Amino acid sequence: xxxxxxxxxxxxxxxxxxxxxxxxxxxxxxxxxxxxxxxxxxxxxxxxxxxxxxxxxxxxxxxxxxxxxxxxxxxxxxxxxxxxxxxxxxxxxxxxxxxxxxxxxxxxxxxxxxxx
Numbered sequence: 001x002x003x004x005x006x007x008x009x010x011x012x013x014x015x016x017x018x019x020x021x022x023x024x025x026x027x028x029x030x031x032x033x034x035x036x037x038x039x040x041x042x043x044x045x046x047x048x049x050x051x052x053x054x055x056x057x058x059x060x061x062x063x064x065x066x067x068x069x070x071x072x073x074x075x076x077x078x079x080x081x082x083x084x085x086x087x088x089x090x091x092x093x094x095x096x097x098x099x100x101x102x103x104x105x106x107x108x109x110x111x112x113x114x115x116x
Contacts, residue, residue, distance in 0.1 A: 060102075
């Protein structure tokens with residue numbers, strides 16, 4: 001995992017005052033593929049950040065306990081952090097589901113809960 005966090009400290013020497021830049025996250029090519037900030041349980045949409053070391057097409061599925069595909073969306077990822085929103089999940093009944101994210105040979109499965 002090659003995620004790095006950086007912040008710059010700028011020093012003004014005349015009065016010894018300094019200021020910090022905002023914190024940024026640098027993502028290397030070998031950062032892999034991971035989900036962050038998954039809002040769970042969800043109600044009308046599924047929100048999460050998808051971190052990817054490379055760009056490209058990703059397929060995201062919501063699957064029930066019987067492996068039926070209830071929702072399928074495709075996203076074109078950029079290298080780095082991607083904000084993913086799967087809208088219109090109001091029609092799904094409350095219960096447990098699997099969020100499946102597929103990019104090439106990489107697959108992530110997460111349990112998610114739908115609430116009323």
